[in-house]
Amino acid sequence: MRQTITLGALLLPALLVMGFVAVLPLLAVFNYSFHDIFSLDQAYWIGLEWYEEIVTSDRFLSSLARSLLFSGVILSIQIPLGIALALVLVRLHPVLRVLGLMLVALPLVVPWNMIPMIWLALVNPDTGLAGRAMAGMGWAFDYKFTALHTWALIVVMDTWHWIGLVVILACASLSAIPAPLYRAAAIDGASRLAVFRHIELPRLAGGLAIVLLLRFVDSFMIYTEAFAINAGGPNAATTFLSLDLGEDIKAYSYGSAAARAMLSFLVVVTVVWAFVKITTRGREA
Amino acid sequence: MSGFHPARLLVLLVLALFILLPLVQTVVLSFLNTLPRDGLAEGTPSLINYRNIFASDDLRASLGNSAVYVLLNVALCLGVGLPAAYAFSRYRFTGDRHLLLALLVFRMTPPVVLSLPIFILFAHVGLVNSPIGIALVHCLFNLPIAIWILESFISAVPRELDESAFIDGHSLPSFFLRHLIPAIAPGIGVAAFFCFIFSWVEVVFARILTVTGGKPITMAINALFTFQTDIGLVMAMTVISLVPGVAMIWFVRNHIARGFTIRA
Numbered sequence: 001m002r003q004t005i006t007l008g009a010l011l012l013p014a015l016l017v018m019g020f021v022a023v024l025p026l027l028a029v030f031n032y033s034f035h036d037i038f039s040l041d042q043a044y045w046i047g048l049e050w051y052e053e054i055v056t057s058d059r060f061l062s063s064l065a066r067s068l069l070f071s072g073v074i075l076s077i078q079i080p081l082g083i084a085l086a087l088v089l090v091r092l093h094p095v096l097r098v099l100g101l102m103l104v105a106l107p108l109v110v111p112w113n114m115i116p117m118i119w120l121a122l123v124n125p126d127t128g129l130a131g132r133a134m135a136g137m138g139w140a141f142d143y144k145f146t147a148l149h150t151w152a153l154i155v156v157m158d159t160w161h162w163i164g165l166v167v168i169l170a171c172a173s174l175s176a177i178p179a180p181l182y183r184a185a186a187i188d189g190a191s192r193l194a195v196f197r198h199i200e201l202p203r204l205a206g207g208l209a210i211v212l213l214l215r216f217v218d219s220f221m222i223y224t225e226a227f228a229i230n231a232g233g234p235n236a237a238t239t240f241l242s243l244d245l246g247e248d249i250k251a252y253s254y255g256s257a258a259a260r261a262m263l264s265f266l267v268v269v270t271v272v273w274a275f276v277k278i279t280t281r282g283r284e285a
Numbered sequence: 286m287s288g289f290h291p292a293r294l295l296v297l298l299v300l301a302l303f304i305l306l307p308l309v310q311t312v313v314l315s316f317l318n319t320l321p322r323d324g325l326a327e328g329t330p331s332l333i334n335y336r337n338i339f340a341s342d343d344l345r346a347s348l349g350n351s352a353v354y355v356l357l358n359v360a361l362c363l364g365v366g367l368p369a370a371y372a373f374s375r376y377r378f379t380g381d382r383h384l385l386l387a388l389l390v391f392r393m394t395p396p397v398v399l400s401l402p403i404f405i406l407f408a409h410v411g412l413v414n415s416p417i418g419i420a421l422v423h424c425l426f427n428l429p430i431a432i433w434i435l436e437s438f439i440s441a442v443p444r445e446l447d448e449s450a451f452i453d454g455h456s457l458p459s460f461f462l463r464h465l466i467p468a469i470a471p472g473i474g475v476a477a478f479f480c481f482i483f484s485w486v487e488v489v490f491a492r493i494l495t496v497t498g499g500k501p502i503t504m505a506i507n508a509l510f511t512f513q514t515d516i517g518l519v520m521a522m523t524v525i526s527l528v529p530g531v532a533m534i535w536f537v538r539n540h541i542a543r544g545f546t547i548r549a
Binding site for chain 2: 015022160210217269
């Protein structure tokens, strides 16, 4: 009994804060999504109409597809690259390793609205270092009107921004591997590949689960950075789910925005849930 | 394992180039005059951008505003997160893993989803334009991170520490202050680091919760974009916005990669 009281006292402050900033607003969004809202005191119950309208619209489906594709590209680049860099870093001299970790952490401390500004300045063909280099090589980089170039710019920028998180968390898992394991593998004459497959990968899996989820969610709902690059263009080629949602909010279409928000949240929760199911089943087996 | 393998050094070098190139560009632009001014041609090296920042009340105030809510947020996340992390680490209760997971789901809830109701809710209780409001709302993503990091550091401390302290007659709060906090000091540093940077760089909530006053540094930079943007000033402001984060990286450099171990 006493223990229960202590436990409650320890958890209560955190639960209260999360209730206020997360649960209450989420319930409010859920409620708005069933209403047609002209102003906050003029809301009319319309049931599932927003959901029907959104789910059957091309606009929603194509931005959902774009967001999924974007997350797919981001994960398939950043996760292997991050692991590879971590594998190199943990084998460096400790001083260089710390230096490398500090380096990859740098982009994490740049305010999000400045990241696109920095990159736009970098690829500017008149004044940017990369822009002038590309112009010098006769390579016409046109992120404004060529969809592929806009995508490339956003993907490279996002990799620059977030690779540090993957590297830091992968390094955390790798440095937890006891040295005797490596020595045993060396005595057995295990190849580099075998060491990775049987010693490093299993250790990485646990720590990387969370990175995979964080990178999925953050790339799936990318807003600030993507919007500032080309406002979803050219021709809506980079209009991701959250940019669509932003449009609705800017147009004061709160009911529809809430329904879109709930749908995005649903996708996120489903993916997280499925992911946890798959990984825990693997662990129990 | 030699620490100075040439191929590995090359990888580090390429990585450094990729990470630093955009930042070098930013620093270079911040020291250039980028607008036509009397007696100063465009493109000449100058300290004018930094002088302009300190001459502007809005820009100086924004630095203070950001610092206040970020520090409040770090204090709040650590103060509330530490007891919760201790509970998750030391107690077994029904649904404990699920609760920890639920917290992480909230970390993964996109800010855009919640921005509207949070504005309405905070307007009701008078937390708009106040640093307390932003500090509180940033707990949405920082508190789960803080709990998660602290939990893994506390779990690395043997239970004997708790038991012997309680036998010595320490109460829970005095055990926290005298024994637990010193034992997991690096963990507190790492948690503070991540709370600090995620609060410092956040834009969506910081924008909607500062309608008329208390503008943070990110919004002050946004406001610099006008018909004729002084890109040098923007970049100088960006450089200044990096200073606290870089200082934080320096403080936690030896512990940055610890504290993310996952218990199966």
